[in-house]
Amino acid sequence: MKVRLEFRGGAELLVNGVTQHTLDLDDNNNKWTVARLLTWIRDNLIQERPELFLQGESVRPGILVLINDTDWELLGELDYQLVENDNVLFISTLHGG
Amino acid sequence: MKVRLEFRGGAELLVNGVTQHTLDLDDNNNKWTVARLLTWIRDNLIQERPELFLQGESVRPGILVLINDTDWELLGELDYQLVENDNVLFISTLHGG
Amino acid sequence: PDKHQHPLNHREVARYSRQLILPEFGPEGQRKLSSTSVLIVGCGGLGCPAAIYLAAAGVGRLGLIDYDTVELNNLHRQILHTEGRVGVAKAVSVALSVKALNSHVELVPYEVALTSQVALIIISKYDIVLDCTDNVATRYLLNDACVLGNKPLVSGSALRYEGQLTVYHHNGGPCFRCLHPKPPPPETVTNCSDGGVLGVVPGMIGCLQALEAIKLASGLGTPLSQKLLLFDALQGTFRTVKLRGGKSDCEVCGETPTITKLIDYEQFCGAAATDKEKGVQLL
């Protein structure tokens, strides 16, 4: 199952500065929830200081998660089940002006 | 066959100021090329002065045609065959500053 | 007398003629705009373009808050200041530039930091508030003050090559706290002093803040409520994402709010309300 990840607003600094990632997730046995994806990202993409991405089970305060350009809060957050071609955007909220 | 039309940049003034139109085109007998669509628009949507939309077989100079956000020149122009859910945008080029 | 009803005078017709002929705007839009007051918090990279375009369009009253003074390193993006005004209060400097363009806008510069002590009093005098600030603590403060004072908050931000824009607390949309109930860890927050910013990025976002304020004031178009605009200058792309609505359990705008007066936001965020230094861990 192909899924696209994007990191913006500074969140890309957690994944080596790479803003776009295309994953091919093995979905033969288990469904991929966003919760499972977050753990996968922490274990496979985050270079250092994983606590700046995940805190407990969820993303740390200040990062918004958008699934196909829609706030994950409208889609079930951690329980949302990913489907083919989903786009998951992690964006740090900016504060500069 | 559902097709969406959009008119922008002033081109909407040719169709009563309505920027978005959803058409349900009967495609049982004949294919819908853009050429056929243009004639249909002239006969059905244009209120007055059709020469400000069509000149000869094509749109008048100054209007760009974008099919699914791509210049129709890359898609065969008048010969392009419409498919379900196509979006056709007619945009007047602006000159103000 | 209802200020919306006053006929436009000769000067206004002459000055705003290019707006007045816009069918959806017209004299009614101009009257609404001239009877609207807008508070701009932060007279820097976002506040400069926002202030000048709101004044140009003919907003009635413009409040300008900034505690800071103009520095040379501001001038790459803060376009209403000048070399000759280095050292001058930013609120005053912006007021001077705005006044030269449109002397008919009432200008109220505030050379103060927005604190929990003064925020509600100042905000109560305005119809619309623009968040043009540069730090997390002030953003929470301004959000809570706008919810408590029931004003729409047009929030812009910019860093490096990216910008963000949304309208909070408007028409059932979320407030900043609905999206971010907890502040970010201070070490994850970068300001323009530390991270840098391409000047035209706050330029774009500040223009869009002025636009959203004009739309709110005149009733024109669709405000960017419950939506977040993301701007990427390097790619030249814009993207609008859909946000949650106002949350019923939000601590400030929810059904049973626990925040009913302003708190200590530097303590809440563990970071100072300034862009001068890296946020300090106060907790």
Place this chain on the structure above:
Amino acid sequence: PDKHQHPLNHREVARYSRQLILPEFGPEGQRKLSSTSVLIVGCGGLGCPAAIYLAAAGVGRLGLIDYDTVELNNLHRQILHTEGRVGVAKAVSVALSVKALNSHVELVPYEVALTSQVALIIISKYDIVLDCTDNVATRYLLNDACVLGNKPLVSGSALRYEGQLTVYHHNGGPCFRCLHPKPPPPETVTNCSDGGVLGVVPGMIGCLQALEAIKLASGLGTPLSQKLLLFDALQGTFRTVKLRGGKSDCEVCGETPTITKLIDYEQFCGAAATDKEKGVQLL
């Protein structure tokens, strides 16, 4: 000596520090920008924001062309002019405002109409050209001059609540004539004087023109070539559409061009090179 190689002086480091810390920009980007010259054609709604953000960022030389003088009805969108400069040449007025922000930019105001007689000579002195004009005849003239002089043309336009932006004649992309081999019927062309414009719309597009010029000058990011950005202020939406490449049969940029020197563009378009009156049928 290669101007790209000069070390930044103390003043430059201080003034541009917030850009210099941007990793992809840095001292190299600043040096490239300071050795780049940009010609802004039209000192109105588009030219004002474009000029001030280019100057703020530290472009080396800025040419400013406008034959017109400041009028009161310009001030709702032309933010570098002032009430006190009504009647002053727009090119001079913009230069005054820009100089106050950054006295280190070389400013060259041209109080002339861009005509076929002078266009190639002026354009030859610049690296990048911004089309901030307001009429079809000048847009064709500027396009042809940029193709003949081989300069990228950052073209912006705005009317009512909409704006458009693209980069012509760059990196295999089309020129204006590739898209529009024939001029529009004069009666279909509306200018800002007749159709009106919300001031912040050219504000946005002018900022984006400055951004595209900075990207071209510094090699940063992806220029908006072979793409057209459409901005709708009422909806707050942006849309980028894909354009054709340069056409091999284009009359000016094609393989066997028939336009090898500038022509009479008012005659070609059947419209005057001014926004003062409705295009007149000359043919």
